[in-house]
Amino acid sequence: MQYRIGIDLGGTAIKVGIVDETYQVICSHQQPTVEGFELVVADMAETARIAAEKAGLRLEDFPSVGVGSPSCINPYTGLLVFSNNTNWRNMPLKQELEKHIPVPVFIENDANCAVVGEMLAGAAKGYRHVLMLTLGTGVGGGLIINGRLFSGGDGMGAELGHTPLVAEGEPCTCGIDGCLEAYASVTALIRQTEEAMSKNPESRMHAHAAAHGGVSGRTAFDCARKGDVVAMRVVDQYCTYLAAGIGGFINIFRPEIVLLGGGLSGAGDTLLEPVRKKVEQFVFAHDIIGAPPIEKAALGNAAGTIGAAYLGDI
Ligand SMILES: [Zn+2]
Structure with a gap:
């Protein structure tokens, strides 16, 4: 061995x-x-x-x-x-x-x-063109092209989380404004959740946060699953941002599979199903060539x- x-x-x-x-x-x-x-x-x-x-x-x-x-x-x-x-x-x-x-x-x-x-042992086993986003405190990006890791000419490419999503949008930790990370990280989701909560004191997200030690990346997803309308709007908007980012990457790379990892991928189908649906509107010639599968990463840490x-x- x-x-x-x-x-x-x-x-x-x-x-x-x-x-x-x-x-x-x-x-x-x-x-x-x-x-x-x-x-x-x-x-x-x-x-x-x-x-x-x-x-x-x-x-x-x-x-x-x-x-x-x-x-x-x-x-x-x-x-x-x-x-x-x-x-x-x-x-x-x-x-x-x-x-x-x-x-x-x-x-x-x-x-x-x-x-x-x-690619070696998880959800992308057998694929040679793989794009993965890790949805955590930030948004990490990883790219396999033709079975090999692609990281650019100086090894520092594939920073997929720092591609612009909204010109002059929300400030990102990297110093640039409007990066995908500023909209699709757990940090961004918490910000979006807190904004919605402050405008909607009736939302059950307040009780959820109080019972779970504060607002987290789970607050909106858990409450959306239970039918809270405000939480459903937060999740819907979050998934639109993420789908827009993924759609752009699909148009550039046409990977065989897109994987979502990191803490937020634990939301499972509550995340995956709306993202799969929403990504269609961002994919070039989707009605003719479709989009690759979007799946949850399998191996965790x-x-x-x-x-x-x-x-x-x-
Ligand atoms: Zn950034």
């Missing part, structure tokens, strides 16, 4: 998974992300070593180590170009990690890792680990 190892470098935790040939995460280890680049690099190597030991392996036993992180990463130079979580700029992540790890290190943006994982673990193979 040949094993792979993937590291997820997040803002709050370093998570490492050992993956077997059937793409199962057979064991894992994690520790909190501390402050300071050198310390984080040392912790990543240490966490990887402990995870390997749990599987009865040493780091030398792996052909490579893969790292995914929610950052702007240049996989060719090995630089972590910038990270909003940590304010790092141009950190030599690959080179520094290879001082601690005795095999080649590959690094990629976490959304890119997730689409690789879904494991997609990023599995994809990172196999970065050296694709």
